[in-house]
Amino acid sequence: xxxxxxxxxxxxVLHLLLWIVIFFFFLGIDYDERTSLVFQLxxxxxxxxxxxxxxxxxxNKLTPRFLYQKKIRKFMGALALLIALNTVITYLVAMSIYHxxxxxxxxxxxxxxxxxxxxxxxxxxxxxxxSCVAKIIADRYNMEQRLLExxxxxxxxxxxxxxxxxxxxxxxxxxxxxxxxxxxxxTQARASVEKLSEMLRYQLYECTTDKIxxxxxxxxxxxxISMQSLRMEKGTDxxxxxxxxxxGFFITPLLxxxxxxxxxxxxxxxxxxxxxxIHISMQHQSNKALLVQVRNTxxxxxxxxxxxxxxxxxxxxxxxxxxxxxxxxHEFSVQKKGNIFETNLKITYHDLLPGxx
Numbered sequence: 001x002x003x004x005x006x007x008x009x010x011x012x013v014l015h016l017l018l019w020i021v022i023f024f025f026f027l028g029i030d031y032d033e034r035t036s037l038v039f040q041l042x043x044x045x046x047x048x049x050x051x052x053x054x055x056x057x058x059x060n061k062l063t064p065r066f067l068y069q070k071k072i073r074k075f076m077g078a079l080a081l082l083i084a085l086n087t088v089i090t091y092l093v094a095m096s097i098y099h100x101x102x103x104x105x106x107x108x109x110x111x112x113x114x115x116x117x118x119x120x121x122x123x124x125x126x127x128x129x130x131s132c133v134a135k136i137i138a139d140r141y142n143m144e145q146r147l148l149e150x151x152x153x154x155x156x157x158x159x160x161x162x163x164x165x166x167x168x169x170x171x172x173x174x175x176x177x178x179x180x181x182x183x184x185x186x187t188q189a190r191a192s193v194e195k196l197s198e199m200l201r202y203q204l205y206e207c208t209t210d211k212i213x214x215x216x217x218x219x220x221x222x223x224x225i226s227m228q229s230l231r232m233e234k235g236t237d238x239x240x241x242x243x244x245x246x247x248g249f250f251i252t253p254l255l256x257x258x259x260x261x262x263x264x265x266x267x268x269x270x271x272x273x274x275x276x277x278i279h280i281s282m283q284h285q286s287n288k289a290l291l292v293q294v295r296n297t298x299x300x301x302x303x304x305x306x307x308x309x310x311x312x313x314x315x316x317x318x319x320x321x322x323x324x325x326x327x328x329x330h331e332f333s334v335q336k337k338g339n340i341f342e343t344n345l346k347i348t349y350h351d352l353l354p355g356x357x
Contacts, residue, residue: 022048023048043094043098046090046094046097047090047094047120050086050089050093051090051128054083055127055128056131058082058131059132059135060135062078062079064139079132083121083124083125083128086124087117087121088117094116153324175193175196175197175200178193179194179197192227195226196227199227202216202220203254211253211351212250213250213251214246214249214251215246215247217251217256218282220254220257221260225238225240232267232276236267236276237275237277237278239280241279243282243284246282250351251351258315258317259292259345262294263278263280266296266298267297268296268297268339270297277297278295278297279293280293281294285346288349289346289349291344291345292346292347294343295340295342296341297339298340315343319332322345326347329348329349330347331346332344332345332346
């Protein structure tokens, strides 16, 4: 409730005060002692009021849709059409009120209509242009703030990594020693060590960049699921489905892992292993979108807030990373259906590999 009040005070009240200032500004510019004050108040109120939706539409719809997509001609054409349409509507509404109050005709003469329309047109051009410029400045500021947050997050992650880093050469040497100490007959144990080595190599050497090929991330996820499956009871229903078309683009390293970690951490522990399920699906959708769906059974006695927290990055931290790295380009939802916990993550990507479409 306090957050809602704060939001209303910070934004809606500020916008309202701004439009009140604009109203009195236009009233002062066009004030005429020979004309009724009531009519001037009403006409200025109508002109200002009808400019509000036009300004917000131009700023919040036309600017992102056309200007940000570098469709300059369409943007200018849409603005011109909006200004002309709003000018006509404002004139008709204002003069209808004038006709009702005075009984005088709405269209006195051509010169009179032209003068009023020119004034309204000028006001619309000024207000809509300023609104678009304000939108551009606000979006630029917000983008810079997000970039600063992403940079701080990256530096913090690197610092924490350096603090906790084990000498990788020493670690791999130890793993090689363990590998050769395992009897050759024990192929499963050797394969597990190999997969663990690949996972560590991926985290230590591949994840040092902001973006990585989706193929490498998928391979890491396969190894992770394979390693986690080893500790599950025999017969546990673990399924992984990946589209063959998932290729040709970049993704942030280890971004998808918390969703899968959460499923393995909170999978149910039924005596009948077949009732314990984890179904993971990664699909390539149209419009350059990646959809990840994870469904797992869970113990219904576990509190819901515990389901939203996993080791490592955690689900809450994942949402924060998504907001910073994929603003307005992701959809994230979690829901319970009986004893099934379902997580859906959809990411729209723009970083294609060279030669991909």
